[in-house]
Amino acid sequence: MDVTYREEEVASAASSVAGRLVADGVPQRLAAGDPTLWVWDADAETPSGHRRPAPLRASRELLPELGRLAERARAAGLTNVVLAGAGDSATAAEVICDTDDVPLTLLDTTDPGQVLRALAGGLDHTLVVVASESGATLETDCLLRVFERAFADAGIDPAGRFVVVTAPGSPLEERALDAGHDVVAVRPQPGGRHAALSAYALVPAALAGADVARLLDDAEEVLPLLSLDTGNPGLDLGAALGGAALAGRDKLILDDQLTAINGLSGWIEQLVAASTGKDCRGVLPVVAADPNGTGDELVVAIESDLGDVRVDGPLGAQFLVWEYATAVAALLLEVAPSARPAVAESAENTAALLSLPDLPTGAPAFVDGPVEAYGAVGSHDLPGLFADLLHAIPADGYLAITAYLDRLAAFDAPVPDGADFEQMTDAWMMADAQTLRTLLALRTDRPVTFGWGPGALHGSGQYHKDGPQNGVFLQITGAVGEDVGVPGRPYTLGRVQLAQALGDLVALEKRGRPAVRLHLTDRAAGVARLLAAAQEA
Numbered sequence: 001m002d003v004t005y006r007e008e009e010v011a012s013a014a015s016s017v018a019g020r021l022v023a024d025g026v027p028q029r030l031a032a033g034d035p036t037l038w039v040w041d042a043d044a045e046t047p048s049g050h051r052r053p054a055p056l057r058a059s060r061e062l063l064p065e066l067g068r069l070a071e072r073a074r075a076a077g078l079t080n081v082v083l084a085g086a087g088d089s090a091t092a093a094e095v096i097c098d099t100d101d102v103p104l105t106l107l108d109t110t111d112p113g114q115v116l117r118a119l120a121g122g123l124d125h126t127l128v129v130v131a132s133e134s135g136a137t138l139e140t141d142c143l144l145r146v147f148e149r150a151f152a153d154a155g156i157d158p159a160g161r162f163v164v165v166t167a168p169g170s171p172l173e174e175r176a177l178d179a180g181h182d183v184v185a186v187r188p189q190p191g192g193r194h195a196a197l198s199a200y201a202l203v204p205a206a207l208a209g210a211d212v213a214r215l216l217d218d219a220e221e222v223l224p225l226l227s228l229d230t231g232n233p234g235l236d237l238g239a240a241l242g243g244a245a246l247a248g249r250d251k252l253i254l255d256d257q258l259t260a261i262n263g264l265s266g267w268i269e270q271l272v273a274a275s276t277g278k279d280c281r282g283v284l285p286v287v288a289a290d291p292n293g294t295g296d297e298l299v300v301a302i303e304s305d306l307g308d309v310r311v312d313g314p315l316g317a318q319f320l321v322w323e324y325a326t327a328v329a330a331l332l333l334e335v336a337p338s339a340r341p342a343v344a345e346s347a348e349n350t351a352a353l354l355s356l357p358d359l360p361t362g363a364p365a366f367v368d369g370p371v372e373a374y375g376a377v378g379s380h381d382l383p384g385l386f387a388d389l390l391h392a393i394p395a396d397g398y399l400a401i402t403a404y405l406d407r408l409a410a411f412d413a414p415v416p417d418g419a420d421f422e423q424m425t426d427a428w429m430m431a432d433a434q435t436l437r438t439l440l441a442l443r444t445d446r447p448v449t450f451g452w453g454p455g456a457l458h459g460s461g462q463y464h465k466d467g468p469q470n471g472v473f474l475q476i477t478g479a480v481g482e483d484v485g486v487p488g489r490p491y492t493l494g495r496v497q498l499a500q501a502l503g504d505l506v507a508l509e510k511r512g513r514p515a516v517r518l519h520l521t522d523r524a525a526g527v528a529r530l531l532a533a534a535q536e537a
Helices: 008-023 026-031 054-074 089-098 112-119 138-153 171-181 200-210 214-227 235-248 266-278 315-333 342-355 382-392 421-430 435-441 458-465 493-510 523-536
Strands: 002-005 081-084 106-108 126-131 162-166 183-185 250-254 284-289 296-302 309-310 366-368 371-374 398-403 446-451 471-478 515-520
Touching: 002 008, 002 235, 008 026, 008 235, 026 315, 054 183, 054 200, 054 214, 081 138, 081 200, 081 471, 089 106, 089 126, 089 200, 089 266, 089 315, 106 112, 106 235, 112 138, 112 493, 126 138, 126 200, 138 162, 138 171, 138 342, 138 493, 162 171, 162 200, 162 493, 171 183, 171 342, 183 435, 214 235, 214 315, 235 309, 235 315, 250 266, 266 284, 266 315, 266 398, 266 458, 284 309, 284 315, 284 446, 284 493, 284 523, 315 435, 342 458, 366 398, 371 382, 382 435, 382 471, 382 515, 398 435, 398 458, 435 446, 446 458, 458 493, 471 523, 493 515
Parallel strands: 081 106, 081 126, 126 162, 162 183, 250 284, 250 296, 296 309, 398 446, 398 471, 471 515
Antiparallel strands: 002 309, 366 371, 371 515
């Protein structure tokens, strides 16, 4: 595993802070799991009195159980694995499976269309992994209930169709045991560190068919380096991230276009944003964007020479090194990497909204075809609104787009009969909300980020609300065609999805952060109008 500085300024900034970290014994303390570096209870005992195991050792000890679960699933013909989870561990599971080219359906959403697609995937051969440490995550609770009812309605005993991964003693563990589900109990680790190599990611990946033993082998190979004062990739990368941010280069442009690891940048985005974005400080990761050459960018390339820093290594090593590096960067920025106050606040806002008879959407400021605009806007159409948003970005700021839509809807784009390749490409783009980021990024030299809600709330959402006060926020919601009721709850998935979006807006507005919501009364036509307006802006 190697981290290489390819720019003298980055090397100088990293060197200036690395010496201080070494003098404080940070590499050895991190490698030893010093909980004070994660602002964790200094007592090394868990509430139940068990010693906290070394993270990789605990994962290695889990392998026999994973083998038994996977063998039993294969024997039962359960080849369609669905993961109901959220946060960087769920994203890590998707990265592992995409890189190993094994199928996994990740549901980190409450979008009814996306959930209905998963339900239509063949319940007779479906196994659902429900992963939540607290056991109180709204999305996972809803999805567990929806799938339990779906199995029962199909005449399938739900007891053999779930594997629940949670902390011992959580409400989810008790519920799962009462229902007869398989449970993998995971003792807490300091600050949730090593989540990508914990049971929350490894259980769904192993059941889907990924080689998780090799992943741990690659991580263990780099582990001894992380306690060294020199030749330590975690220290080198963390010093580069933190040293550059302290020097004003706090926009982290991630380039993974030449690596065989699929989706690593998306996982890094969640990890870095959630760990460093607080106390009006932080590092803003930017994915799928070209550098603009501005003075506040740090370009990190995975296995290529296209950036200021090059990071080489297999996936297991990448996971471990980035987690250590993020802890180092947070330490330099003097923020607690384990704290996620804004994530909890958005969840509380959502719960409060769901308790109301009707969601307070308010009246639109204007309507442009199939798009309604909400918020303090000065324009009367979408091109004008987009121009205003871009103009409002501070000189050191960014624009963040969060779409509470079906992230797989692009693959259902209608293509006209007899269309040529260019028309087919246009049809695909017109159905993909993520293309809006690309079009708006062409019109500014400031970073434009994109995330799918509500999954983004567990990562970049923390940075949006508690990071530097220099963001402009565009939220996209959409009307629901076919909704899904949540058994045992007085709401539907569509209502939950909209409540999550509105709860996020409440948190942004409470902090005085400029935010606009665009609601698509027809999703396909609305996305097409957004992209056309962005080209006109």
